[in-house]
Amino acid sequence: MSYLPDEFEVVFPTAASQAFWDACNDQRLAFQQCTACRTFRHPPGPLCHACQSDDYAWTEVSGDGTLFSWTVVTHPVHPSLAERVPFNVALVEFADAPGVRLISNVVDAAPEELTAGMPLRLHWDKGSNGQLLPRFVKA
Amino acid sequence: MLKDKAAIVGVGTTEFHRRGGSGEESHLSMMVRATKAACEDAGLSITDIDGFSYYQAGFDSGVLASTLGIPELRYSVTMTGGGGGSQGSLVNAAMAVATGQADVVLCVKALKSGGPGGRRIGQMGAVARQPSDPTSYDNSFTAPFGLMSPGQGFAMMARHHMHKYGTTPEQFGAVAISTRNHASRNPAALYRQPITMDDYLNSRMIADPLRVLDFCLETDGATALIVTSTERARDLRQKPVIIGAGVMGGAGRWGNGIFWHQMPEEYYSSSGHRPVAKRLYAMAGVGPSDIDVAEMYDHFTPQVIAQLEDYGFCEPGEGGAFVEDGGLNFDTGRLPVNTHGGNLSEVYLLGLTHTIEGVRQIRGTSTSQVPDAEVCLVTSGPGILPTSALILHS
Numbered sequence: 022m023s024y025l026p027d028e029f030e031v032v033f034p035t036a037a038s039q040a041f042w043d044a045c046n047d048q049r050l051a052f053q054q055c056t057a058c059r060t061f062r063h064p065p066g067p068l069c070h071a072c073q074s075d076d077y078a079w080t081e082v083s084g085d086g087t088l089f090s091w092t093v094v095t096h097p098v099h100p101s102l103a104e105r106v107p108f109n110v111a112l113v114e115f116a117d118a119p120g121v122r123l124i125s126n127v128v129d130a131a132p133e134e135l136t137a138g139m140p141l142r143l144h145w146d147k148g149s150n151g152q153l154l155p156r157f158v159k160a
Numbered sequence: 161m162l163k164d165k166a167a168i169v170g171v172g173t174t175e176f177h178r179r180g181g182s183g184e185e186s187h188l189s190m191m192v193r194a195t196k197a198a199c200e201d202a203g204l205s206i207t208d209i210d211g212f213s214y215y216q217a218g219f220d221s222g223v224l225a226s227t228l229g230i231p232e233l234r235y236s237v238t239m240t241g242g243g244g245g246s247q248g249s250l251v252n253a254a255m256a257v258a259t260g261q262a263d264v265v266l267c268v269k270a271l272k273s274g275g276p277g278g279r280r281i282g283q284m285g286a287v288a289r290q291p292s293d294p295t296s297y298d299n300s301f302t303a304p305f306g307l308m309s310p311g312q313g314f315a316m317m318a319r320h321h322m323h324k325y326g327t328t329p330e331q332f333g334a335v336a337i338s339t340r341n342h343a344s345r346n347p348a349a350l351y352r353q354p355i356t357m358d359d360y361l362n363s364r365m366i367a368d369p370l371r372v373l374d375f376c377l378e379t380d381g382a383t384a385l386i387v388t389s390t391e392r393a394r395d396l397r398q399k400p401v402i403i404g405a406g407v408m409g410g411a412g413r414w415g416n417g418i419f420w421h422q423m424p425e426e427y428y429s430s431s432g433h434r435p436v437a438k439r440l441y442a443m444a445g446v447g448p449s450d451i452d453v454a455e456m457y458d459h460f461t462p463q464v465i466a467q468l469e470d471y472g473f474c475e476p477g478e479g480g481a482f483v484e485d486g487g488l489n490f491d492t493g494r495l496p497v498n499t500h501g502g503n504l505s506e507v508y509l510l511g512l513t514h515t516i517e518g519v520r521q522i523r524g525t526s527t528s529q530v531p532d533a534e535v536c537l538v539t540s541g542p543g544i545l546p547t548s549a550l551i552l553h554s
Contacts, residue, residue: 024306025304025305025306028289029289029303029304029306029308030304031289031304032300032304033289033290033291033292033300034300035291035292035294035298035300037298038298038300038301042300063301063422064297064298064301064420065298070412070413089320090316090317090319090320090323090428091316091319092312092315092316092319092367092368092369092370093367093368094306094312094366094367094368095364095365095366095367095368096364096365096366096367098282098283098285098308098309099283099308102306107368108306109306110305110306110307110312110316112316112421120422120424121422122421122422124301124302124305124307124421125305126305126306132368137319137320137323148304154304154305156305
């Protein structure tokens with residue numbers, strides 16, 4: 022069973038995000054990095070917020086992350102979530118992409134196992150339209 | 161400078177309803193009724209209005225002006241963002257009268273959280289997935305991972321505040337309890353039964369660490385305020401409530417806040433109001449110790465704690481201790497906060513009920529009146545950029 026219902030696990034790539042999602046489908050997690058000042062940014066966008074350069078590259082990260090913060094959702098805000106609660110929403114940070122937080126899930130952790138700063142490892146889940154989604158497991 | 165140039169001279173609301181209780185009544189009809197009440201309060205005619213100022217998606221001014229019979233519309237403006245724009249609509253109104261763009265500006269908002277035409281803000285992301293609004297954030301980075309509601313986003317911010325400062329659920333509960341106490345004294349409030357810490361701790365967990373009693377209500381109603389120049393205000397029916405300062409904005413990298421979560425860590429543990437607070441106090445020429453009462457946007461209890469820190473009533477990280485032991489009570493607290501019962505217990509109409517309560521405090525007509533209240537802080541929702549705030553005084 023997928024972590025969340027199929028109807029939510031749908032990604033709609035945009036011109037800005039296509040490269041991010043394409044990399045995911047190659048099982049690579051990559052973020053935009055300014056080629057002028059090396060600042061990472063996410064979600065994808067047209068300008069470096071640190072130096073206003075519009076030159077960037079997609080830089081792959083290892084996928085080793087740490088848990089910055091999270092919530093354990095116990096109330097299904099949509100009827101289809103009733104069988105999925107409790108689930109967590111996690112903010113993951115990366116030593117090799119400072120300044121970026123990825124909104125994701127720790128799919129193998131019980132609520133009481135989640136702690137601030139815990140190490141996480143990248144895990145690929147297939148979304149309902151075939152798109153690979155970057156999720157995490159306990160490292 | 162905007163300081164003291166404009167005043168709030170009339171306030172009005174519809175009756176308040178729980179979600180869907182407004183039934184078939186349209187947003188327009190509710191706005192008209194609140195506007196009539198505000199004009200009667202001010203001693204002005206609806207036809208004196210020559211400007212509209214909105215926030216959070218605004219309204220069609222053509223429909224509203226033609227319905228009200230406005231002789232000549234001279235000004236119409238809408239804040240961007242969500243509830244963070246509520247006090248900003250007063251800022252824009254004050255700027256219009258200060259610069260002569262308009263004489264009498266109506267700030268008006270109707271919210272229907274249920275029923276025909278209603279929309280549940282608490283479930284804004286919980287719909288069948290569709291491409292993002294191309295003018296806003298990309299929801300493919302949120303919804304597929306279950307981030308679907310404001311409460312979930314604020315829960316992650318609250319968790320970080322707990323981790324960084326040791327803030328406790330009981331401290332969140334203290335906000336809920338004092339706010340409910342104020343609501344119990346306000347006949348218009350929808351939730352008036354006092355609650356205990358046991359009630360709070362036993363209330364249903366929604367998005368851990370936030371319980372149902374940490375969440376604001378989902379309700380229906382409309383609010384209206386009339387702004388004119390301070391000079392004209394002195395000749396009207398009510399004691400003028402002067403806008404001593406009004407600012408909007410926030411740090412650029414606050415960004416989409418609860419639907420983004422890329423804020424630098426120093427902001428992540430805040431309400432995002434710190435830059436607004438600094439400019440607000442500078443404009444008004446006052447500081448935290450001059451504030452007699454504060455009406456703070458309370459969509460979620462931890463954000464009241466974070467705002468107390470951002471507005472300098474205590475140091476960052478000390479907001480939890482500040483609210484303990486009835487710290488926000490109108491009569492015995494360190495700072496009276498949300499004397500009407502707030503978004504948590506009175507009604508949730510996206511912000512202008514806080515402004516209206518601020519007006520009552522300065523007039524001396526609140527149901528939880530702070531004796532000799534002369535200076536009142538009113539804030540807007542910390543959620544997405546921009547937020548905004550006012551200092552009102554007599």
